[in-house]
Amino acid sequence: MMYDKEQLSARIEAYMQALPFPQEPDTLYEPIVYSLERGGKRLRPLLAAMACNVFREEIDDVLPCAAAIEVFHNFTLLHDDIMDNAAMRRGKPSVQRKWGVNSAILSGDAMLIYAYRLLEQADTSLLPQILRIFNDTSLKVCEGQQYDMDFESLEHVPMTDYLHMIELKTAVLLAGATAIGAVIGGASEEDRGKLYTFAMQLGMAFQIRDDILDSYGTEATLGKKIGGDILEGKKTFLTTAAMETADADMRLKLAGLLHNRELLDETKIARVLDIYDRLGIRERAEKAVADYTAAALEALAGVSAPEERKGRLRDLAAALNGRMH
Amino acid sequence: MMYDKEQLSARIEAYMQALPFPQEPDTLYEPIVYSLERGGKRLRPLLAAMACNVFREEIDDVLPCAAAIEVFHNFTLLHDDIMDNAAMRRGKPSVQRKWGVNSAILSGDAMLIYAYRLLEQADTSLLPQILRIFNDTSLKVCEGQQYDMDFESLEHVPMTDYLHMIELKTAVLLAGATAIGAVIGGASEEDRGKLYTFAMQLGMAFQIRDDILDSYGTEATLGKKIGGDILEGKKTFLTTAAMETADADMRLKLAGLLHNRELLDETKIARVLDIYDRLGIRERAEKAVADYTAAALEALAGVSAPEERKGRLRDLAAALNGRMH
Numbered sequence: 001m002m003y004d005k006e007q008l009s010a011r012i013e014a015y016m017q018a019l020p021f022p023q024e025p026d027t028l029y030e031p032i033v034y035s036l037e038r039g040g041k042r043l044r045p046l047l048a049a050m051a052c053n054v055f056r057e058e059i060d061d062v063l064p065c066a067a068a069i070e071v072f073h074n075f076t077l078l079h080d081d082i083m084d085n086a087a088m089r090r091g092k093p094s095v096q097r098k099w100g101v102n103s104a105i106l107s108g109d110a111m112l113i114y115a116y117r118l119l120e121q122a123d124t125s126l127l128p129q130i131l132r133i134f135n136d137t138s139l140k141v142c143e144g145q146q147y148d149m150d151f152e153s154l155e156h157v158p159m160t161d162y163l164h165m166i167e168l169k170t171a172v173l174l175a176g177a178t179a180i181g182a183v184i185g186g187a188s189e190e191d192r193g194k195l196y197t198f199a200m201q202l203g204m205a206f207q208i209r210d211d212i213l214d215s216y217g218t219e220a221t222l223g224k225k226i227g228g229d230i231l232e233g234k235k236t237f238l239t240t241a242a243m244e245t246a247d248a249d250m251r252l253k254l255a256g257l258l259h260n261r262e263l264l265d266e267t268k269i270a271r272v273l274d275i276y277d278r279l280g281i282r283e284r285a286e287k288a289v290a291d292y293t294a295a296a297l298e299a300l301a302g303v304s305a306p307e308e309r310k311g312r313l314r315d316l317a318a319a320l321n322g323r324m325h
Numbered sequence: 326m327m328y329d330k331e332q333l334s335a336r337i338e339a340y341m342q343a344l345p346f347p348q349e350p351d352t353l354y355e356p357i358v359y360s361l362e363r364g365g366k367r368l369r370p371l372l373a374a375m376a377c378n379v380f381r382e383e384i385d386d387v388l389p390c391a392a393a394i395e396v397f398h399n400f401t402l403l404h405d406d407i408m409d410n411a412a413m414r415r416g417k418p419s420v421q422r423k424w425g426v427n428s429a430i431l432s433g434d435a436m437l438i439y440a441y442r443l444l445e446q447a448d449t450s451l452l453p454q455i456l457r458i459f460n461d462t463s464l465k466v467c468e469g470q471q472y473d474m475d476f477e478s479l480e481h482v483p484m485t486d487y488l489h490m491i492e493l494k495t496a497v498l499l500a501g502a503t504a505i506g507a508v509i510g511g512a513s514e515e516d517r518g519k520l521y522t523f524a525m526q527l528g529m530a531f532q533i534r535d536d537i538l539d540s541y542g543t544e545a546t547l548g549k550k551i552g553g554d555i556l557e558g559k560k561t562f563l564t565t566a567a568m569e570t571a572d573a574d575m576r577l578k579l580a581g582l583l584h585n586r587e588l589l590d591e592t593k594i595a596r597v598l599d600i601y602d603r604l605g606i607r608e609r610a611e612k613a614v615a616d617y618t619a620a621a622l623e624a625l626a627g628v629s630a631p632e633e634r635k636g637r638l639r640d641l642a643a644a645l646n647g648r649m650h
Contacts, residue, residue: 028471079434083427102408102474105430109404110467112437117460124453128445131456135442142435146353149427 003053005046005312012045015063016070021114031095031107032114035074038090043206043320044177045070050312051181051195054305061123062184065130068118069177072134075111076141078104083149091223112138122184130180137176144169151235155255162240163204171203187303194303198313201296205289206320211236212285213325215273221324227269233258237288238281245279293321326382330637333374333384337367340388341395346439356420356432357439360399363415368531368645369502370395375637376506376520379630386448387509390455393443394502397459400436401466403429408474416548437463447509455505462501469494476560480580487565488529496528512628519628520638526621527642530614534648536561537610540598546649552594558583562613563606570604618646 003011016036021029045066052062080086081094082104088094096104115134122130147165151157157165178199182192213222214229215238229236239258243251254275260268276282296317300310328336341361346354370391377387405411406419407429413419421429440459447455472490476482482490503524507517538547539554540563554561564583568576579600585593601607621642625635 022468025468025471025475027475028468079430082430105404105407106467106471106474109433109437110464110471112434113460113463113467116441116456117464120453120457120460127452127456128449131441131452132445135438135445138438139435139442142431142438143347143350143353146350146431146435149431150350150352 001057002309002312003049003059005050005316008046008049008053008059008312009042011059011063012042012049012066012070015067016042016045019067019071019118027099027103028107028110031078031099031103032111034092034098035078035095035107035111036071038092040074040090042070044073044173046316047174047199047313048177048181048184050316051178051187051199052185053181053312054195054303054309055182055185055187055191062181064118064121065134065180065184066177068115068134069173069180071111071115071118072138072141073173075108075115076145078108078111080145082108083145126183129183133176133179133183137172140168140172144172148235154235156243156251157235157240159240159244162235162237166207166237167200167204170207171200174203174206175200191303191305194299195313197299198296198303198317201292201299202317202320205292205296205317208237208285208289208292209320209323211238212282212289213323215269215276216282217324223325227265227272230258230269230272231265237285238276241284242276242279242281245281245284246275250275250279289321293317327634327637328374328378328384330371330375330641333371333378333637334367336384336388337370337374337391337395340392341367341370344392344396344443352424352428353432353435356403356424356428357436359417359423360403360420360432360436361396363417365399365415367395369398369498371641372499372524372638373502373506373509375641376503376512376524377510378637379520379628379634380507380510380512380516387506389443389446390459390505390509391502393440393459394498394505396436396440396443397463397466398498400433400440401470403433403436405470407433408470451508454508458501458504458508462497465493465497469497473560479560481568481576482560482565484565484569487560487562491532491562492525492529495532496525499528499531500525516628516630519624522624523621523628523638523642526617526624527645530617530621530642531645533562533610533614533617534645536563537607537614538648538650540594540601541607542649548650552590552597555583555594555597556590562610563601566609567601567604567606570606570609571600575600575604614646618642 019036021033048066048069049059049062053059077089078095081089082096082101086094087097095107119127119130119134144165148169151165175196179192179196182195187195211229215227217226219226242254246254257268257271297314300313303310344361346358373391373394374384374387378384402414403420406414407421407426411419412422420432444452444455444459469490473494476490500521504517504521507520512520536554540552542551544551567579571579579597582593582596622639625638628635
């Protein structure tokens with residue numbers, strides 16, 4: 001059958017909640033269960049399940065690998081939170097605030113291994129291919145995180161470098177999830193490649209939408225304060241585009257603003273947004289989201305499956321494009 | 326052919342040194358190359374290669390998986406060094422001292438994934454089994470490290486708990502390496518089980534020998550100061566046995582000594598060793614090493630292969646038992 005998004009989400013959530021973890025040592029496994037309980041969009045397993053369901057009526061076989069990707073994703077969040085010294089994650093204290101840094105490191109390590117445990121359940125004939133995609137994807141995510149950290153000490157990052165970073169850090173995992181789902185669904189290599197491209201382009205749109213929402217969303221829908229990226233001086237699509245578009249004077253002014261630690265938060269955010277407005281940065285970012293989404297849909301259109309079977313992925317792309325949080 | 330230890334070591338070292346790593350981002354891969362360059366005994370890949378060579382003339386096929394285990398082992402050292410805030414590793418600055426904690430976390434993560442990359446090269450028909458052993462082993466190593474951390478806040482750890490901890494933290498990885506080597510060699514399930522037991526018992530002896538050497542070795546052969554464990558108040562076979570053997574008075578005295586931060590290092594070490602002497606702790610530890618080694622050799626004797634093919638593993642067990650560093 002063809003499952004709709006809610007059905008797939010429910011199946012994934014049920015599977016995630018039922019993941020068996022050893023009881024002991026509880027100091028190792030409690031932080032893992034805590035990390036996985038905290039919800040989130042479950043976007044990556046959803047992509048895997050939808051990609052599988054394009055080609056295959058039943059989706060049971062995709063659940064362990066879909067869960068592996070979600071566990072991996074949550075592992076990266078756990079370790080990223082240590083590196084960023086983040087106090088909160090999805091409205092709850094981060095693992096390192098609750099259990100300490102050492103626990104967070106080690107529980108993260110165990111999570112990563114646990115993700116690979118879940119891959120054991122893949123059909124043995126598909127396992128080599130799945131392991132290859134999973135490894136390739138995971139290593140690239142680490143590379144993306146490294147570039148992100150490296151960028152912190154740079155005044156300005158060229159747009160191509162920024163896009164390469166978010167491709168690795170964010171888009172590749174959506175693409176890997178989708179490709180694994182396609183493999184399990186029995187897609188041809190060509191269709192798998194097209195679905196990989198679809199999700200990669202979607203991932204680029206997804207990250208840039210994230211950057212836009214952080215500056216232009218509303219606190220009510222986003223669930224956190226607006227302007228966090230600006231206050232942290234983070235490199236985003238917006239800062240990168242602005243530094244690239246601005247003339248020498250305005251670039252100096254923007255760099256000074258982003259490093260200014262004396263201004264009131266509201267003032268700082270307002271002044272940065274004012275520069276964005278003058279440079280048309282929001283429009284440029286919206287166009288990038290639209291372009292990446294269009295490229296995603298074009299790749300999806302080339303997948304050799306009946307149009308109605310690709311509908312869920314099309315709807316998901318549209319929903320992510322227009323999302324408010 | 327049957328390779329001797331030096332030939333196998335040379336093959337493993339050459340393979341390790343030739344491992345291909347991406348150039349970029351160098352900030353991610355340099356710490357990995359640095360970690361793997363630093364040598365060490367290469368005991369785990371050696372066990373894998375020897376176990377393979379018991380059943381099989383050629384050992385090329387075991388090298389990627391043997392290297393995977395060595396990369397995994399070095400990943401655990403890298404992350405352990407963060408958790409212990411260790412300044413040095415094998416006579417060189419630890420990764421987190423050289424590149425910072427965040428780099429050490431992320432490079433460690435990438436190393437763990439890289440270990441799984443190496444498993445991709447396993448024969449596809451063996452991959453499911455190898456992946457299962459590798460995952461099971463790795464997760465147990467994390468559990469062992471967690472117990473080790475948990476023990477830090479305990480006054481006294483029962484001997485059974487201590488032995489369970491070193492089984493997980495140290496012995497299981499030797500056992501997993503050996504089992505994977507046996508699988509690749511084509512061992513029967515029964516022989517694989519016996520070799521697993523062999524290496525597990527050997528691993529117990531290995532760790533207790535480590536504990537003995539830290540207190541009773543010589544700086545010249547050990548390459549570091551004697552008594553480090555005592556100064557750090559670490560739980561070892563020696564402290565555990567002493568706390569268990571001592572009467573109430575002496576236990577109080579020993580606990581007080583181990584927590585004492587005012588005594589000169591030499592005085593503290595001398596007084597703890599004096600208590601060990603009075604309780605016959607060194608002899609008890611030596612007996613434990615001998616017993617575990619005997620159990621290892623007994624398991625090895627049961628492996629259905631010609632005696633001469635098991636000679637390398639027997640020699641290795643003897644060498645580890647009598648080692649000075």
